[in-house]
Amino acid sequence: MPYSLAVIVPAYNETEVLERFHARLGAVLDTMDTMDAGATVIYVDDGSADDTWQIIDRLAQADARVAGLRLSRNFGKEAAMTAGLDAADADAVVLIDADLQDPPELIPELVARLREGNDVVYATRADRAGETRFKKFTSAAFYRVMERVSDNPMPRDTGDFRVLSRRAVAALRELRERQRFMKGLFAWIGYRQVSLRYQRDARLAGDTKWNYWRLTNLAIEGITSFSVAPLRVATWLGLSAASLAFLYGLWVILKVAVWGDPVRGYPTLLVVILFMGGAQLMGLGVIGEYVGRTYAETKRRPLYFVEDRRGATRPFTEP
The missing domain is CATH 3.90.550.10 (Spore Coat Polysaccharide Biosynthesis Protein SpsA; Chain A)
Structure with missing residues (x-):
């Protein structure tokens, strides 16, 4: 044939x-x-x-x-x-x-x-x-x-x-x-x-x-x-960061209430802000990649x- x-x-x-x-x-x-x-x-x-x-x-x-x-x-x-x-x-x-x-x-x-x-x-x-x-x-x-x-x-x-x-x-x-x-x-x-x-x-x-x-x-x-794995990674990263922040907050309260240990403000605050800011920017970047691709598709x-x-x-x- x-x-x-x-x-x-x-x-x-x-x-x-x-x-x-x-x-x-x-x-x-x-x-x-x-x-x-x-x-x-x-x-x-x-x-x-x-x-x-x-x-x-x-x-x-x-x-x-x-x-x-x-x-x-x-x-x-x-x-x-x-x-x-x-x-x-x-x-x-x-x-x-x-x-x-x-x-x-x-x-x-x-x-x-x-x-x-x-x-x-x-x-x-x-x-x-x-x-x-x-x-x-x-x-x-x-x-x-x-x-x-x-x-x-x-x-x-x-x-x-x-x-x-x-x-x-x-x-x-x-x-x-x-x-x-x-x-x-x-x-x-x-x-x-x-x-x-x-x-x-x-x-x-x-x-x-x-x-x-x-x-x-x-x-x-x-x-x-x-x-959609990157979106799921961003979601889990956000949940992990929130969970760690909550546990660390409990630990700070416990130290103050039980041992009277004063909170070291500046170093702790700086680390938390940098970590949370980086996690948020990464999540926004991942979302932006998908939004940008959706935008390109809609123009046809x-x-x-x-x-x-x-x-x-x-x-x-x-x-």
Whole structure:
């Protein structure tokens, strides 16, 4: 039975590696032409400031399988992946980064596992080459925290590299929330999902766009999008602070009434004020994160705008 394939590649300032990536991907697709009805590669330029779009244009002219979307500005990787999913029309849709940390040679095995009756086959990293111990530790800690606090636990040590069935893509298209954390959305839709372990390579060229500041913001995005645990922590912190303050007040009264010990005002008062003030500010900060996300959702702005297209990509239609 004919089986079509689409490969979505979000790209942001990937001039140094994009052509080498396409050469490896093209070689893989050539071996799959005998088993599939056809393959399409959709490059999504997420508002790059270098020659990424010019390279995509050249690739589209040289390879009929290539299509391109150029977003009007940098909307972020989550929006770029969404744009690719909106434009994809295939039985199997692969998401992969252009930096060659995720090997394109793994795509045939992912598709084979999908055709066994699964809806999502996600690639789980057995090892992360080219990354510091600190980054590996923080990444592992994040996935384990999400596993604990989220109502829909995400698979550990798993990025965006995966293949999706047609109905999984259709389900994702219906999720139009503005605060997007795609790893959580992939898990949230359910269906049959299985893992495929692989060795992740070091980045071939160029610099990563994910510094610790952006990774921290992404972690906050993920936790607040799929869990109310921070609100519960703030609640329990407030109850704990009130309980400690009440017990300490009883202790002060007891010392004065029984032993006649004078109350040491200034140090005690300063410590209590600082502790309570810090707890209140932290609670307000947590509440503010959720209020800000609610505010962003109520505006219902489009997730992205497409400035230019190359190749045969279907126009975006609101589900």
